[in-house]
Amino acid sequence: MSFPSDDELMAGPNALDDGLIDAGDWPADYRAGFACLVGRPNAGKSTLTNALVGQKVAITSGRPQTTRHTVRGVVHREDGQLVLVDTPGLHRPRTLLGQRLNDLVRETLAEVDVIVFCLPADEKVGPGDKFIARELTQQRTPVVAVATKADKVSRERLAEHLLAVSALGEWAEIVPVSAVKDDQIGLLTDLLLARMPFGPPMYPRGELTDEPENVMIAELVREAALEGVHHELPHSLAVLVDEVTERPREEGDQRPPMLDVRVDLYVERDSQKAIIIGKGGARLRDVGTRARHGIEALLGARVYLDLHVRVAKDWQRDPKLLGRLGF
Numbered sequence: 622m623s624f625p626s627d628d629e630l631m632a633g634p635n636a637l638d639d640g641l642i643d644a645g646d647w648p649a650d651y652r653a654g655f656a657c658l659v660g661r662p663n664a665g666k667s668t669l670t671n672a673l674v675g676q677k678v679a680i681t682s683g684r685p686q687t688t689r690h691t692v693r694g695v696v697h698r699e700d701g702q703l704v705l706v707d708t709p710g711l712h713r714p715r716t717l718l719g720q721r722l723n724d725l726v727r728e729t730l731a732e733v734d735v736i737v738f739c740l741p742a743d744e745k746v747g748p749g750d751k752f753i754a755r756e757l758t759q760q761r762t763p764v765v766a767v768a769t770k771a772d773k774v775s776r777e778r779l780a781e782h783l784l785a786v787s788a789l790g791e792w793a794e795i796v797p798v799s800a801v802k803d804d805q806i807g808l809l810t811d812l813l814l815a816r817m818p819f820g821p822p823m824y825p826r827g828e829l830t831d832e833p834e835n836v837m838i839a840e841l842v843r844e845a846a847l848e849g850v851h852h853e854l855p856h857s858l859a860v861l862v863d864e865v866t867e868r869p870r871e872e873g874d875q876r877p878p879m880l881d882v883r884v885d886l887y888v889e890r891d892s893q894k895a896i897i898i899g900k901g902g903a904r905l906r907d908v909g910t911r912a913r914h915g916i917e918a919l920l921g922a923r924v925y926l927d928l929h930v931r932v933a934k935d936w937q938r939d940p941k942l943l944g945r946l947g948f
């Protein structure tokens with residue numbers, strides 16, 4: 622058996638023709654395509670992604686890749702499939718990292734079928750939103766503006782917010798939703814699916830994400846490490862999984878496998894390292910415990926988690942390190 626070439630793997634929907642994916646039958650009016658969620662930090666993108674997908678993203682491995690963007694989740698319906706891809710976030714290009722992210726973001730925006738612009742109803746439309754709105758109006762992909770966290774505000778405030786959003790730019794639709802209360806999520810899915818091209822499913826049904834396990838592990842550690850110190854360490858923390866190894870087992874051992882997971886956390890300054898580690902290492906132990914529970918649930922294994930905090934001065938400007946960190 623020969624492995625498919627990179628070109629074949631990148632072929633997206635065509636991969637079906639190569640017999641790489643067994644997607645089963647699909648109706649003639651089936652739609653499938655890509656959407657990405659954008660919005661400033663804390664706008665509710667992850668929560669909305671999970672609500673759209675309908676459950677926490679699940680891990681599966683060893684399947685052909687139909688997009689070179691990280692897939693956050695796949696919405697499966699009888700009438701179509703919506704592949705939610707990641708955008709690393711829009712930032713003003715102050716550092717090399719910022720510039721690269723923005724290039725990546727622009728490419729992503731141009732390649733998807735619809736953009737979901739998240740604007741939290743409980744916050745006024747601000748400079749961050751205007752910056753993103755300007756980016757979005759510079760390209761041709763239709764944009765659905767979503768007023769997120771609608772459950773947090775009164776009807777009057779929501780109406781005011783929707784007006785402010787509509788004044789921000791030309792949007793294909795404006796929809797208020799609550800991901801937490803599962804309010805209008807079905808309607809939003811309808812609107813997004815209607816903008817997908819007709820075509821066969823890109824993923825076998827039942828698959829929720831194709832995020833590599835290591836990225837998910839790094840994400841869990843990052844989340845735990847940032848808890849409560851978001852404002853002190855906004856973009857200055859990078860997490861890299863160094864190694865995952867399985868411990869040898871005695872024959873007949875019925876327990877789940879035991880994995881050693883080694884993870885490096887990169888910060889820019891000694892002071893940030895001190896924040897992560899905490900007094901006498903207490904905080905880092907906490908971070909480890911929380912992340913470990915998540916990783917064990919993710920991998921269905923027992924995990925020994927080994928965290929190392931390293932200071933990599935100006936990692937955001939170091940192309941070599943950026944490459945290693947996957948940017």
Ligand SMILES: Nc1nc2c(ncn2[C@@H]2O[C@H](COP(=O)(O)OP(=O)(O)OP(=O)(O)O)[C@@H](O)[C@H]2O)c(=O)[nH]1
Nearest residue numbers: 661662663664665666667668669770773799800801
């Ligand atoms: N009440 C309410 N809270 C929400 C809703 N959606 C998100 N939140 C909360 O808003 C906060 C931010 O949500 P996230 O989904 O993490 O936002 P994000 O845009 O992914 O954030 P970044 O990763 O920083 O870009 C979290 O505390 C969520 O629980 C919602 O519909 N209703």
